[in-house]
Amino acid sequence: MQTMTLALACSVAAPIPAAELASVVAKASSDQSNTAFDGVVEAVRQTVVAAQVPGAVVQLLVKTGDHVAAGQVLVRLDSRAADQSAAANDAQVIAARAALEVASKDVERQRQLFARQYISQAALDQAESQFKTTQAQVQAQMAQAGAARTQTSLYVVRAPFAGVIADVPVALGDMAMPGRPLATLYDPAALRVVAAVPQSASTGWTNGQRPRIELPSLPAAQQWLQASAAQLLPTMDPATHTVTVRANLPAGLAGVVPGLYARLWLPLAGSSTATLSASSPLVPRTAIVQRAELTGLYVLDATGKPWLRQVRLGAVSGAQVQVLSGLTAGERVAADAQAAARATAPAAR
Numbered sequence: 001m002q003t004m005t006l007a008l009a010c011s012v013a014a015p016i017p018a019a020e021l022a023s024v025v026a027k028a029s030s031d032q033s034n035t036a037f038d039g040v041v042e043a044v045r046q047t048v049v050a051a052q053v054p055g056a057v058v059q060l061l062v063k064t065g066d067h068v069a070a071g072q073v074l075v076r077l078d079s080r081a082a083d084q085s086a087a088a089n090d091a092q093v094i095a096a097r098a099a100l101e102v103a104s105k106d107v108e109r110q111r112q113l114f115a116r117q118y119i120s121q122a123a124l125d126q127a128e129s130q131f132k133t134t135q136a137q138v139q140a141q142m143a144q145a146g147a148a149r150t151q152t153s154l155y156v157v158r159a160p161f162a163g164v165i166a167d168v169p170v171a172l173g174d175m176a177m178p179g180r181p182l183a184t185l186y187d188p189a190a191l192r193v194v195a196a197v198p199q200s201a202s203t204g205w206t207n208g209q210r211p212r213i214e215l216p217s218l219p220a221a222q223q224w225l226q227a228s229a230a231q232l233l234p235t236m237d238p239a240t241h242t243v244t245v246r247a248n249l250p251a252g253l254a255g256v257v258p259g260l261y262a263r264l265w266l267p268l269a270g271s272s273t274a275t276l277s278a279s280s281p282l283v284p285r286t287a288i289v290q291r292a293e294l295t296g297l298y299v300l301d302a303t304g305k306p307w308l309r310q311v312r313l314g315a316v317s318g319a320q321v322q323v324l325s326g327l328t329a330g331e332r333v334a335a336d337a338q339a340a341a342r343a344t345a346p347a348a349r
Contacts, residue, residue: 021300021304021306021334021336021339021340021343022334022335022336022339023300023332023333023334023335024283024284024287024332024333024335025330025331025332025333026281026282026283026323026327026328026329026330026331026332026333027281027282027329028280028281028282028329035265035266036214036263036264036265036314036324037195037196037197037245037263037264037266038195038261038262038263039193039194039195039196039245039247039261039262039263039264040193040194040195040259040260040261040262041191041192041193041194041215041249041256041257041258041259041260041261041262042191042192042193042194042258042259043186043187043188043190043191043192043258044187044190044191044192044248045161045163045186045187045190046166046184046185046186046187046258047160047161047184047185047186048181048183048184048185049074049075049157049159049160049181049182049183049184049185050178050179050180050181050182051077051157051176051177051178051179051180051182052154052178053077053082053151053154053155053176053178054175054176054177054178055077055078055079055155055175055176056077056078056173056174056175056176057075057076057077057078057170057171057172057173057174057175057176057182058076058077058078058172059073059075059076059172060075060168060170060171060172061073061074061075061076062074062075062165062168062183063165063168064165064166064167064168065164065165066164066165067162067163067164067165068159068162068163068164068165068185069159069162070159070160070161070162071158071159072158072159073156073157073158074157074158074159074165074182074183075156075157075170075176075182075183076155076156076157077155077156077157077176078155079152079155079156082148082151082152082155083152085148085151085152086145086148086149086151086152088148089141089144089145089148090145090148092141092144092145093138093141093142093145095141096134096137096138096141096142097138099134099137099138100131100134100135100137100138102134103130103131103134103135104131106127106130106131107127107128107130107131110123110124110127110128111124111127157182157183159185160185161185161187162187163185163186163187163188164185164186164187164188165183165184165185166184166185166186166258167181167183167184168182168183168184169181169182169183169184170182170183186258188257189251189252190248190251191248191249191253191256191258192246192247192248192249193213193227193246193247193249193262193264194244194245194246194247195244195245195247195262195263195264196237196240196242196243196244196245197232197242197243197244197245197264197266198241198242199236199241199242199243209230209266210226210227210228210229210230210247211227211230211245211247211264211265211266212224212225212226212227212264212265213225213226213227213247213249213262213263213264213265214262214263214264214265214314215256215260215261215262216261216262216263216313217255217260217261218255218256222253222254222255225249225250225253226250227247227248227249228248228249228250229247229248230245230246230247230248231245231246231247232244232245233245233246245264245266247264263314280314280322280323280324280329281322281323281327281328281329281330281331282320282321282322282323283297283320283321283323283327283333284319284320284321284335285319285320285321286319286335286336286337287333287334287335287336287337288313288321288337289308289337289338289340289341294310295310295311295312295313296308296309296310296311296326297309297311297323297327297333297334297337298333298334298337298340298341298344299327299331299332299333299334300331300332300333300334306334306340306343306344308344309326309327310326311323311324311325311326311327312324312325312326
């Protein structure tokens with residue numbers, strides 16, 4: 001009964017008069033030069049290393065997160081059968097070369113006998129033909145031995161370039177088949193942000209303009225940076241009617257990995273999308289509250305009671321922050337999120 005009474009008291013907390021809680025009116029932003037689009041960080045150079053031959057995984061030399069050098073061994077497959085086949089081909093090459101040596105001496109003797117007119121031209125031609133046949137057999141055996149050695153090298157999987165291991169989907173003892181992924185590798189020195197921009201908005205931006213990039217999950221001092229280069233792809237998705245924009249990140253950024261959420265701020269001053277972005281209200285940074293995964297602020301209703309509302313933030317300009325969604329210009333918000341939180345807390349009994 002006491003628990004029920006406490007819950008009821010929490011749910012019917014008395015409204016807080018506006019006069020007792022400092023508040024501000026959310027004003028529309030006057031910045032009509034940039035528009036935010038949700039994007040994601042991806043690697044410019046990323047590859048999935050797959051098996052080219054069947055075999056059991058006998059050595060797994062890397063794990064997720066490892067930095068590897070170009071040519072470093074990642075995985076070894078069971079190559080005993082291939083090694084034996086390569087050894088057999090090498091032995092056949094040795095035998096063929098021995099036969100070629102005998103044929104070479106024999107044709108030389110036949111030429112000397114023909115010069116002394118001890119044998120006929122037909123006998124000499126037969127000896128030379130046998131020599132050429134043996135020579136061709138040696139070349140064929142050498143080619144087979146080279147192919148066997150190449151096949152053997154496929155059982156050792158190496159990194160095609162220096163990078164970071166993003167995923168290792170196999171375990172020791174697994175059976176690798178041609179085409180089965182063994183590891184995913186990306187180059188951390190070349191990252192970019194990719195965003196899908198509506199067709200109507202893409203007309204207001206051209207290649208060569210460098211957008212701003214926002215990385216909300218990083219510390220405040222590292223969240224904003226300028227793209228080193230940007231590209232508007234010439235193709236459009238027929239299903240969503242969007243075009244892809246790629247913005248290259250500067251090299252050497254700490255904490256930035258593929259899959260990280262990002263925003264692209266594009267200069268679309270002449271588009272209707274920019275006008276919509278400009279209407280996003282500005283509120284003080286002190287009005288923002290962070291609770292785990294929730295980003296919100298307290299909005300005051302007609303009676304002055306604060307209500308916590310989830311919002312999505314945009315650009316930060318000094319002591320002001322832009323609210324992209326969840327708030328309309330003209331609404332009144334609590335200027336101090338901490339004071340609003342204390343005001344909405346149930347009174348201690």
